[in-house]
Amino acid sequence: SQQGEEDPQALSIQEGENATMNCSYKTSINNLQWYRQNSGRGLVHLILIRSNEREKHSGRLRVTLDTSKKSSSLLITASRAADTASYFCATQLNTGGFKTIFGAGTRLFVKA
Amino acid sequence: DGGITQSPKYLFRKEGQNVTLSCEQNLNHDAMYWYRQDPGQGLRLIYYSQIVNDFQKGDIAEGYSVSREKKESFPLTVTSAQKNPTAFYLCASSSRRAGSSYNEQFFGPGTRLTVL
Numbered sequence: 001s002q003q004g005e006e007d008p009q010a011l012s013i014q015e016g017e018n019a020t021m022n023c024s025y026k027t028s029i030n031n032l033q034w035y036r037q038n039s040g041r042g043l044v045h046l047i048l049i050r051s052n053e054r055e056k057h058s059g060r061l062r063v064t065l066d067t068s069k070k071s072s073s074l075l076i077t078a079s080r081a082a083d084t085a086s087y088f089c090a091t092q093l094n095t096g097g098f099k100t101i102f103g104a105g106t107r108l109f110v111k112a
Numbered sequence: 113d114g115g116i117t118q119s120p121k122y123l124f125r126k127e128g129q130n131v132t133l134s135c136e137q138n139l140n141h142d143a144m145y146w147y148r149q150d151p152g153q154g155l156r157l158i159y160y161s162q163i164v165n166d167f168q169k170g171d172i173a174e175g176y177s178v179s180r181e182k183k184e185s186f187p188l189t190v191t192s193a194q195k196n197p198t199a200f201y202l203c204a205s206s207s208r209r210a211g212s213s214y215n216e217q218f219f220g221p222g223t224r225l226t227v228l
Contacts (some may be wrong), residue, residue, distance in 0.1 A: 004154075033216060042202055042219035043155075088154060092215075100217060102147075104154040 004089045004103035012109045019076040021106040023089030032065055033090045033100070034074050043088065046074075081112040115139065118203050118220035125190070125197070125227050133188045133223045135203035142208060144186035145217065148172060149200045161186055190225065198227045
């Protein structure tokens with residue numbers, strides 16, 4: 001199975017609610033990144049958290065990392081219809097080098 | 113504008129034909145990547161290149177070929193040996209910051225390839 005696996009696979013919420021997506025991985029990482037993809041488009045980098053960090057914020061985004069559980073979560077607060085997209089976690093392994101492994105993504109739908 | 117571009121946006125190919133997808137970046141990034149994305153799936157790495165005239169196979173390189181003659185360009189050829197080439201292809205690039213490994217990747221808009 002993949003290094004990074006997101007949960008849930010799909011999420012539907014009302015505008016204004018918070019959305020939480022989780023990512024689990026298997027091997028030691030250098031960093032973990034979250035990306036967003038609108039339908040039929042390229043991915044856009046959202047936030048990067050290093051293995052020695054536990055939490056980062058960027059605007060309405062909050063990312064946590066628990067290396068003991070090999071898991072991360074992405075929280076989007078006060079969601080908007082424009083947040084509707086797929087969200088991917090990507091792990092960069094701690095083996096020296098730069099290969100980044102992407103999970104299958106969480107499809108978020110925010111209803112207006 | 114700085115960025116990464118891919119062309120064409122849509123590409124149709126007959127079975128048995130080779131096709132080449134273009135990827136160009138003006139971000140002065142050293143590393144470039146090609147990914148394949150199937151419906152509802154994540155990204156799978158096809159090939160990557162860290163420097164000019166050097167590239168390595170990713171997880172699903174069979175049936176694909178690349179070249180890196182210029183820092184700005186990393187074209188991908190989908191050969192007739194690729195048995196199921198219909199997919200969305202994404203090109204990305206990244207730079208290396210001093211004292212760290214490669215970090216965030218910048219993606220192009222993608223090319224959707226359909227085999228008829």
